[in-house]
Amino acid sequence: MNRQDCLALDAKDPLAFLREQFDVPDGVTYLDGNSLGVLPKTAAARVQKVVTEEWGRDLIRSWNTAGWIDMPQRIGNKIGTLIGASDGEVVVADSTSLNLYKVLTVALNLQRADAPQRKVIVSERHNFPTDLYIAESLARERGLELRLVGADDIGAQLNDDLAVLMLTHVNYRTGRMHDMAQITRDAHAAGALVVWDLAHSAGAVPVDLTRSEADFSVGCGYKYLNGGPGAPAFAWAHPKHTARMDAGQLWQPLSGWFGHAAPFEFTPNYRPASGVARFLCGTPSVLSMAVLECGVDTLLAAQALGGMQALREKSLALTELFICLVEERCGNQGLTLQTPRDASLRGSQVSFSREEGGYPIMQALIQRGVIGDFRAPDLLRFGFTPLYTRFIDVWNAVDHLVQVMESGEWRAAEFNQRAAVT
Amino acid sequence: MNRQDCLALDAKDPLAFLREQFDVPDGVTYLDGNSLGVLPKTAAARVQKVVTEEWGRDLIRSWNTAGWIDMPQRIGNKIGTLIGASDGEVVVADSTSLNLYKVLTVALNLQRADAPQRKVIVSERHNFPTDLYIAESLARERGLELRLVGADDIGAQLNDDLAVLMLTHVNYRTGRMHDMAQITRDAHAAGALVVWDLAHSAGAVPVDLTRSEADFSVGCGYKYLNGGPGAPAFAWAHPKHTARMDAGQLWQPLSGWFGHAAPFEFTPNYRPASGVARFLCGTPSVLSMAVLECGVDTLLAAQALGGMQALREKSLALTELFICLVEERCGNQGLTLQTPRDASLRGSQVSFSREEGGYPIMQALIQRGVIGDFRAPDLLRFGFTPLYTRFIDVWNAVDHLVQVMESGEWRAAEFNQRAAVT
Numbered sequence: 021m022n023r024q025d026c027l028a029l030d031a032k033d034p035l036a037f038l039r040e041q042f043d044v045p046d047g048v049t050y051l052d053g054n055s056l057g058v059l060p061k062t063a064a065a066r067v068q069k070v071v072t073e074e075w076g077r078d079l080i081r082s083w084n085t086a087g088w089i090d091m092p093q094r095i096g097n098k099i100g101t102l103i104g105a106s107d108g109e110v111v112v113a114d115s116t117s118l119n120l121y122k123v124l125t126v127a128l129n130l131q132r133a134d135a136p137q138r139k140v141i142v143s144e145r146h147n148f149p150t151d152l153y154i155a156e157s158l159a160r161e162r163g164l165e166l167r168l169v170g171a172d173d174i175g176a177q178l179n180d181d182l183a184v185l186m187l188t189h190v191n192y193r194t195g196r197m198h199d200m201a202q203i204t205r206d207a208h209a210a211g212a213l214v215v216w217d218l219a220h221s222a223g224a225v226p227v228d229l230t231r232s233e234a235d236f237s238v239g240c241g242y243k244y245l246n247g248g249p250g251a252p253a254f255a256w257a258h259p260k261h262t263a264r265m266d267a268g269q270l271w272q273p274l275s276g277w278f279g280h281a282a283p284f285e286f287t288p289n290y291r292p293a294s295g296v297a298r299f300l301c302g303t304p305s306v307l308s309m310a311v312l313e314c315g316v317d318t319l320l321a322a323q324a325l326g327g328m329q330a331l332r333e334k335s336l337a338l339t340e341l342f343i344c345l346v347e348e349r350c351g352n353q354g355l356t357l358q359t360p361r362d363a364s365l366r367g368s369q370v371s372f373s374r375e376e377g378g379y380p381i382m383q384a385l386i387q388r389g390v391i392g393d394f395r396a397p398d399l400l401r402f403g404f405t406p407l408y409t410r411f412i413d414v415w416n417a418v419d420h421l422v423q424v425m426e427s428g429e430w431r432a433a434e435f436n437q438r439a440a441v442t
Numbered sequence: 443m444n445r446q447d448c449l450a451l452d453a454k455d456p457l458a459f460l461r462e463q464f465d466v467p468d469g470v471t472y473l474d475g476n477s478l479g480v481l482p483k484t485a486a487a488r489v490q491k492v493v494t495e496e497w498g499r500d501l502i503r504s505w506n507t508a509g510w511i512d513m514p515q516r517i518g519n520k521i522g523t524l525i526g527a528s529d530g531e532v533v534v535a536d537s538t539s540l541n542l543y544k545v546l547t548v549a550l551n552l553q554r555a556d557a558p559q560r561k562v563i564v565s566e567r568h569n570f571p572t573d574l575y576i577a578e579s580l581a582r583e584r585g586l587e588l589r590l591v592g593a594d595d596i597g598a599q600l601n602d603d604l605a606v607l608m609l610t611h612v613n614y615r616t617g618r619m620h621d622m623a624q625i626t627r628d629a630h631a632a633g634a635l636v637v638w639d640l641a642h643s644a645g646a647v648p649v650d651l652t653r654s655e656a657d658f659s660v661g662c663g664y665k666y667l668n669g670g671p672g673a674p675a676f677a678w679a680h681p682k683h684t685a686r687m688d689a690g691q692l693w694q695p696l697s698g699w700f701g702h703a704a705p706f707e708f709t710p711n712y713r714p715a716s717g718v719a720r721f722l723c724g725t726p727s728v729l730s731m732a733v734l735e736c737g738v739d740t741l742l743a744a745q746a747l748g749g750m751q752a753l754r755e756k757s758l759a760l761t762e763l764f765i766c767l768v769e770e771r772c773g774n775q776g777l778t779l780q781t782p783r784d785a786s787l788r789g790s791q792v793s794f795s796r797e798e799g800g801y802p803i804m805q806a807l808i809q810r811g812v813i814g815d816f817r818a819p820d821l822l823r824f825g826f827t828p829l830y831t832r833f834i835d836v837w838n839a840v841d842h843l844v845q846v847m848e849s850g851e852w853r854a855a856e857f858n859q860r861a862a863v864t
Contacts, residue, residue, distance in 0.1 A: 077467050080813060250727035
């Protein structure tokens with residue numbers, strides 16, 4: 021493979037035009053869509069309309085006239101099409117951390133009712149920290165054990181002690197992807213419930229929550245969904261669980277008024293909305309949701325071309341190419357692949373570790389316009405969002421990586437000063 | 443008082459120019475800033491810059507280069523100047539409901555440690571429902587009693603059973619304002635902690651949390667702070683409580699990564715940030731916070747003219763005038779004042795009840811461009827944001843109210859159809 025081959029791959033890529041939906045800055049090779057997706061072209065006009073017309077001109081009336089009140093469900097339904105959920109099963113709300121607190125509490129409450137002897141929450145030691153922090157908080161408050169294990173040791177934890185298995189489908193560090201259906205089946209066989217975090221899956225890889233018979237799920241709006249910095253997150257619950265919650269008047273703990281059955285009756289007692297709407301809490305941020313909708317729509321635009329399956333094929337071609345080129349051209353530079361070579365186990369990112377210099381190497385790449393990110397202590401992380409990443413981007417990124425490594429420029433002091441957010 | 447007198451009052455009002463900071467639509471008399479503040483003129487350009495430059499062009503780097511990472515504290519500090527809090531004591535985060543869950547849990551945990559026999563949370567029966575729903579959830583989970591009483595019966599509840607008194611400083615229905623310092627003193631004397639919701643106070647009336655020796659406080663960004671629909675909320679804790687939390691490694695329950703002492707170290711165990719920063723949870727919505735900052739800045743612009751004290755004088759003049767004119771001109775129309783006549787007990791709104799027709803009367807007013815709101819079962823609610831409400835707005839609102847009542851037009855079918863949000 022050479023530069024010309026990459027350009028040729030782009031030229032015959034049927035998904036290439038999807039990139040035109042975005043404003044990718046000139047001179048930037050953006051491989052950090054797994055941290056913050058790029059700007060959809062529709063977003064600026066949409067937010068301007070929301071600010072000047074819906075808020076500025078129509079003011080409070082827009083809750084009705086501009087459909088603000090329906091946004092959590094409307095956008096939730098769109099996200100549902102990407103993750104194998106039916107209409108009415110997903111809501112957009114709050115942050116991933118908060119949604120995890122809600123669904124994990126409900127899962128634990130169901131187990132407390134059905135199998136009170138189950139006192140263990142299991143997760144991966146290298147799950148995204150906020151997931152672990154939320155689980156740790158609940159475990160402390162309830163006298164449960166949060167047990168953190170390696171990805172390969174999960175099977176051994178599926179026993180009579182296990183209340184809830186809480187996993188992120190695609191690991192944020194390695195990009196390793198779990199077999200959602202198989203693990204869920206095994207966990208159910210052991211009597212446990214499973215909570216899936218789709219932060220690095222929704223919009224990145226095909227997900228089928230329904231077919232996997234998952235119990236609860238949450239996910240992030242600002243990564244592969246391109247919803248903008250700090251975009252709201254989403255929550256899903258299996259209909260059998262929401263039906264049981266409906267029947268038993270079961271609550272999620274963050275019982276704010278937007279999750280009430282009739283918020284504008286202003287009754288003093290809480291009565292949860294039926295279905296997944298009970299996972300709403302306070303007044304949602306309209307601006308953020310409007311922009312998130314622009315981001316989600318960029319994925320829906322791929323549906324006529326095969327949707328997530330087609331995007332998956334391109335994603336694998338991109339990550340495969342990146343792995344090959346790095347190993348071919350920087351094979352002697354101390355970079356160790358941390359992402360599975362087996363495509364069925366790989367999300368939409370590639371990570372390499374390096375004993376020394378991971379941070380300044382990434383800073384030097386960023387200085388050259390190749391934006392990935394660094395995850396302590398030693399990971400260089402590269403995200404390949406199939407909606408807007410080209411094969412030539414892969415080539416350019418590796419080309420710059422070769423130059424950074426061979427020149428030793430990353431040893432300069434400027435690249436070794438840590439920023440607040442790394 | 444007549445129309446000319448009102449115009450004269452505006453002409454000599456030293457705060458009148460503050461209205462120029464806003465885009466108030468032509469033909470609208472907006473008396474609903476207690477539900478959704480109007481659009482600051484700076485907001486459209488600011489959000490455009492955040493979207494196209496900070497997000498679109500600079501992408502992930504803006505967490506450092508555009509100061510995204512500091513927004514919760516920076517805007518929190520600005521809000522602190524309006525509510526008698528020092529720098530570093532307020533953070534912007536999530537929604538009012540969620541912040542209430544955090545601070546109420548901490549208050550209950552402190553009491554569980556110090557006085558476990560105290561099992562009662564007391565609040566007002568007509569507190570804003572989401573506050574009650576959150577308290578109800580915590581009471582259910584912990585086997586505590588949530589006791590709801592009338593505003594005049596709070597004193598009788600200050601006894602050895604009381605763990606936490608949770609009040610909204612200005613009632614959303616009646617506009618009645620509590621004496622924060624006196625009630626806090628009385629509750630402390632009884633051994634209780636006090637949580638104050640400033641949803642209808644911050645930016646509306648002077649508040650001094652420090653001098654009142656309040657324990658915890660939360661408030662809303664989209665009402666008198668003009669932060670836009672669903673703007674993030676804020677949280678404050680007395681420094682003695684955060685110091686104790688620091689010393690004892692005490693958590694708030696929604697322990698997401700933005701409240702971690704070092705979120706970008708990605709450690710598997712939670713370690714709370716010191717001070718009020720531990721009340722952050724997930725990744726904050728940058729767009730919403732940027733717009734909230736525009737709103738908060740409109741209040742800071744009043745500081746050279748006497749700040750909240752000067753705004754308070756204008757607010758009382760507006761509400762006083764509205765009460766007088768309604769009673770003078772619609773005195774025989776079945777409208778009963780529900781807001782205290784005593785200025786020291788009044789927030790920045792006026793509510794009238796009417797046995798019949800509250801909803802359609804308000805709809806008829808809205809049709810005429812006079813926007814207040816209706817709160818079931820019988821309240822017509824009018825907010826008077828001193829930053830942008832003029833004396834002529836008061837006159838015009840009453841003039842339309844007289845016409846709506848005398849014509850009987852509110853009985854038309856079109857005004858009697860309930861919208862989703864009322």
